Amino acid sequence: MIPxxxxxxxxxxxxxxxxxxxxxxxxxxxxxxxEFEQKIAEYVGTKHAVSVSNGTxxxxxxxxxxxRKLEITNTFDVIVPNLSFIASANAIIHAGGVPVLIDxxxxxxxxxxxxxxxxxxxxxxxxxxxxxxxxxxTERVLLAICPVHLMGWTCDMAKLxxxxxxxxxxxxxxxxxSLGAFYHxxxxxxxxxxxxxxxxxxxxxxxxxxxxxxxxxDDYFAKKLKHISTTAKSDNxxxxxxxxxxxxxxxxxxxxxxxxxxxxxPSRLERKKEIFELYKGEVSKFSxxxxxxxxxxxxNHWLINIIFQNNNEKERVLKALxxxxxxxxxxxxxxxxxxxLQDKSFLWSTxxxxxxxxxxxxxxxxxxxxxxxxxxxxxxxxKEQF
Ligand SMILES: Cc1ncc(COP(=O)(O)O)c(C=O)c1O
Numbered sequence: 001m002i003p004x005x006x007x008x009x010x011x012x013x014x015x016x017x018x019x020x021x022x023x024x025x026x027x028x029x030x031x032x033x034x035e036f037e038q039k040i041a042e043y044v045g046t047k048h049a050v051s052v053s054n055g056t057x058x059x060x061x062x063x064x065x066x067x068r069k070l071e072i073t074n075t076f077d078v079i080v081p082n083l084s085f086i087a088s089a090n091a092i093i094h095a096g097g098v099p100v101l102i103d104x105x106x107x108x109x110x111x112x113x114x115x116x117x118x119x120x121x122x123x124x125x126x127x128x129x130x131x132x133x134x135x136x137x138t139e140r141v142l143l144a145i146c147p148v149h150l151m152g153w154t155c156d157m158a159k160l161x162x163x164x165x166x167x168x169x170x171x172x173x174x175x176x177x178s179l180g181a182f183y184h185x186x187x188x189x190x191x192x193x194x195x196x197x198x199x200x201x202x203x204x205x206x207x208x209x210x211x212x213x214x215x216x217x218d219d220y221f222a223k224k225l226k227h228i229s230t231t232a233k234s235d236n237x238x239x240x241x242x243x244x245x246x247x248x249x250x251x252x253x254x255x256x257x258x259x260x261x262x263x264x265x266p267s268r269l270e271r272k273k274e275i276f277e278l279y280k281g282e283v284s285k286f287s288x289x290x291x292x293x294x295x296x297x298x299x300n301h302w303l304i305n306i307i308f309q310n311n312n313e314k315e316r317v318l319k320a321l322x323x324x325x326x327x328x329x330x331x332x333x334x335x336x337x338x339x340x341l342q343d344k345s346f347l348w349s350t351x352x353x354x355x356x357x358x359x360x361x362x363x364x365x366x367x368x369x370x371x372x373x374x375x376x377x378x379x380x381x382x383k384e385q386f
Contacts, residue, residue, distance in 0.1 A: 002374055004327040005303060006367045007207035009257070016256030028230065030252030036259050037213070040198070043262065044179075044190040046215040048222035051250035052229055055176040055199030055212040059091035059146065061248060062172045062195045062214060065224045066143055067095065068243070070132075076143040077135060077346065079119065080174075081111035082335045083354040084148040088174050089335055089345060097143060099345040101335050104354040108294055109150040109305070109361075112353070113159040116145060119348050120167060133169060148174040149189055151363070152181045152205075152302035153294040157192040170194040179206050180269045180300035190215045195225075200254075205268055205302055205368070206261045208254040268368040272301040275370055279304050282379040288386040289313070292361065303363040305331075306382070311359040317385050318362055324381045329363045 020026055033051055041049035052058040063078065078092045082101040089099040102119060105112040124133040124142050133142040145164065147155040157173075164171045171193035175181075178189045179198050190196035195218070198204075200211040216222050232245030250258075276299075280291040283306060292305040308314040314330065321328040334354045335341050364378060 001325045002327055002365045002370070002378070003367065004329050004363060004365055005203045006369075007202050007204075007209075008367070008369055012260045012263070013257050016260050017253055020253040020256045025252040027251050028247070028249035030255070032252045032255035032259055033250060036250075036255040036262070039259060039262055040213050041215060043265070044188050044196075044215050046191060046196075047217045047219070049213050049215045050222055050226045050229065051255060052197075052212045052214060053248050053250055054201065054210050055174075055197050056087040056091050056094075057229075057246070057248045058197035058199075058212040058214045059088070059172065059174060060094045061225055061229055061246065062197065062221075063092065063095035063097060063144065064228060064246075065221055066170060066172075066194075068224070068228075069220070070141075070143070072141055072143060074140070076141045077138075078143055079116055079145040080335075081148050081150070081354070082351050083109060083331065083357060084150060084174070084335070085176075085332050086335070086338060086340065087176070088146065088148050089338075089341055092146065093344055098140065099335065099341065100142075101345055101347055101351070103349060103351050104357060105156075106353050107357075108353075109153055109292065109357060110155040110294065111147050113156050113163065115349065116160070117163055120163075120169070123348065126167075131168060133167060142169055144170050144172050144194075146172045146174055147193075148176075149178040149181060151292075151305060152178050152300040153297050154178065154181055154183045154189055154299070157183050158185065161192050164193075173197065176201075176212070177204065177302045178300055179204070180265055181302075182298035184296040186298070191217070194218060195221055200258060200261075205272070205300055206258065206265060208250070208257045208261065211250045211254045211258065213250075269300060271368045272366065275366065275368070275375060276301040276304050278372060278375050279306075279364060279379065282376065283382070286383055286386065288382065289317075301366065304366045305361050305363050307357070308360045308362070313385075314360055314362055317382050320381050320385050321362075321378065324377075326378055326381060327365055328378075331358045331361045331363065334358050
């Protein structure tokens, strides 16, 4: 079986793990954590990086920090794309909010920023008293916009940033899949929003098994996030806690793996680009689907996707690939169709574009260590279905 996306570890990763074990720094404190945070902040180009136990809780914590800062005690709304892995919506619900689902742009995997503007204009009213945008229907505060850079392709952050500046609504970027990707303006993902969250899950480009990182340029945000992610302890000796916190920090063993994996990012990104170009070139030789590419964008090519004319073609190819031992995967079911989100999210407008992408798209194996021969075999199986 060729998996969709597989992590790979070597002796360097093992050395870090051994050192953590031998020095007994195994838990949520230790030198590797501090160093990994510092190195990720340098890599992304932000002032701060705070490690967390996974991307989902990283997103949840960001919303918690915002809630506490703005003294929001009731439930609230958060704008999120309709097409993403369910963690993007779960984190909002875990933090006590309601995901407001926005369709994707036409032929894109990412949120339609024009629709975000439209939703704010039609559904919310700015309060003259506190400046919050409140829902005309429910009075809920619109706490944040959480765009997702899906599959490593970045959203139109220039447009979103302008919207955020005009409205004062903060952006929390779900960059879980996008370490090593760049915005249209050439800056590394994670520099635009108030905060941005990466995941180091087993299937990501940099994997620590499980883990995540929140990056930000905001001093208050970083300090508060670190505080509430480590039980909000205000007196280390007497274990006094000044607010309700969480145990959401990364552990030192995993941060060690992160350090070792970070060194491999340049070669991984290079190979991923080669794989993307090979798929693209080979698929373009016959008329059955197209390798997905977003405009003006520098993706990390986390997962490489092929778009077919319709659902039937996609399903036919998926079946053939699975029978051939190829771990291709259809896109996640969009949020407006997710049973778990039915009474927990706010459906706004229609979802024609995300539904069309969902019906036509397959993610192809994209591990950086795939061989050209394996890729040619995958393409051959696709080709045989037409
Ligand atoms: C878009 C997106 N958001 C959030 C997450 C959550 O990250 P984690 O698995 O580290 O909790 C993931 C994936 O894992 C993801 O793909």
